[in-house]
Amino acid sequence: MAKATKKQALGRGLSALLKDPENDIQSATDKNADKVVGNIVELDVEAIEMNPFQPRSNFNDEALKELASSIRQLGVIQPITVRKLEFNKYQLVSGERRYRASRLVGLTTIPAYIRIANDQESLEMALVENIQRQDLDPIEIALSYQRLIDEIQLTQEQLSDRVGKKRSTITNYMRLLRLDPIIQTGMRDGFLSMGHGRALVNIEKKADQIALYEKIIGQNLSVRETERAVKAYHEGGPSEKQKPKSTKIPEFAEGNIKKFTDHLSVKVAISASEKGNGKITIPFHSKEEFQRIKKLILGE
Template sequence: MAKAIKKQALGRGLSALLKDPDNDIRSIEDNNADKVIGNIIELDIDSIEINPFQPRTNFNEESLQELATSIRELGVIQPITVRKIEFNKYQLISGERRLRASKIVGLDSIPAYIRIANDNESLTMALVENIQRHDLDPIEIALSYQRLMEEINLTQEQVSDRVGKKRSTIANYLRLLRLDPIIQTGIRDGFISMGHGRAIINIEDLDVQTDIYHQIITENLSVRETEAIVKKYQEQLRGIVSPALPKKNKEFSIPENYTRSFGQFFGTKVDIKVSNNGKGKISIPFHSEEDLNRIIKLLEN
């Protein structure tokens, strides 16, 4: 995870800059504001307060514990976003689950994007410029698209116009953020490609996602092979099975002694027939009412 470590080291340097009371950055006109806008910065968790207008109040404890486990192993993959409200004090804009899970783990700091006064246009320019770079991995690009939508309130169509990409391209990148964090890290570190990720995202179960991810790595699977695995899993999930071949009926013939025994018993020639599907019938002829009564008595006895 070399890339993530490098970014966090840079973030700590910027964090020290923000703690200098003589150079407090409050708007884009202030010195060093350009170093803050669009960058990931390590912030002390204790300096961040929850947004009092956050509409979400209930957080699934089991889900938080799972996220905490992921953060303990991989770190915070997606930085939170905060608003600077005063010197070294910030208010959460998005990422409360990540913040809560980081506190469960016992982290002292967390990577964050900082919004400052009147920075909308500057942030848009910084993000668009960042997206145009050639050294970004797919997850970094997806996060930039997400920020343009969430923080600047742009639609996918508007993001498409700003960055000069098709809306479908924007959507494909954003879908990667629904992958399990382990897989997102794998894409960032180059273990699998975006194509692999796009195939896996069609599965909602995160445990199944990670199982296929490990299979891709251990067996060095191509994107096409991964798509085949995903398709097979989805077919099994929907109960789709290959049409079974029609069962072939077991052929058998009536032994001659059976016919002879029936004839001897009823005192008349008995006809036994078997159809192709294995079913059959026994015909017992009679020549008069008296003959019929005789046969009935034989059956009753």
């Protein structure tokens, strides 16, 4: 406990040093830079801005609240990383979940490692650190790899060294970007796994990808079953007896899809036959969204 208190006091001391205009550190060669760069410093939350290069775009509200609860009890165990922009102004490099959760519980300061970096270095640090340390979905990882190649101008061999992944692993992720955007969204929303995506990407025509994607969702196909379906597709498709029935939705059902979607504010799917039997599928992505939809339907 004494060691933790001493480290915290040191962080506050360095924070005071940074707030002194006479010690405005702009480069690693400036006076007192060695006392700050690479050390843990308590920074004002309001002095930190979000990183425009952040690859993560989806943050699970429930997981964020759980992290906030942990921070309320134990504090921020793992410091965030920031880069210095100007006097007493910083930009987040990595640790956005910790930063968001800290603000959620009302913390005014947060422990941080300070880096001095230009925009390109900041982009590279943000992408590499998030790939290594954050629970990104497969499409976010693929997009991060693509940005490192395009914007930092790395080869796949160099990228492999930077992120510590085999080149084949990087290739498998980046191939997912060849999937139709609708399927990419389905992966980001958790409707199908990377294994499903790796199988689907072997189908070149986007329309055929979508057709099989809908079958995976509608019939809850496993990865192995999806691989067999892709193999059958390349062998000329299933026999007439095995071909799926037409997915055309009867007019009475199709005319109501938009009404359901507008009312519930989620993309509702309807499958039905001309005889009138079928099902309505209402997706939700969190406990809060489930409760909201339940209230709209049941009035509870």
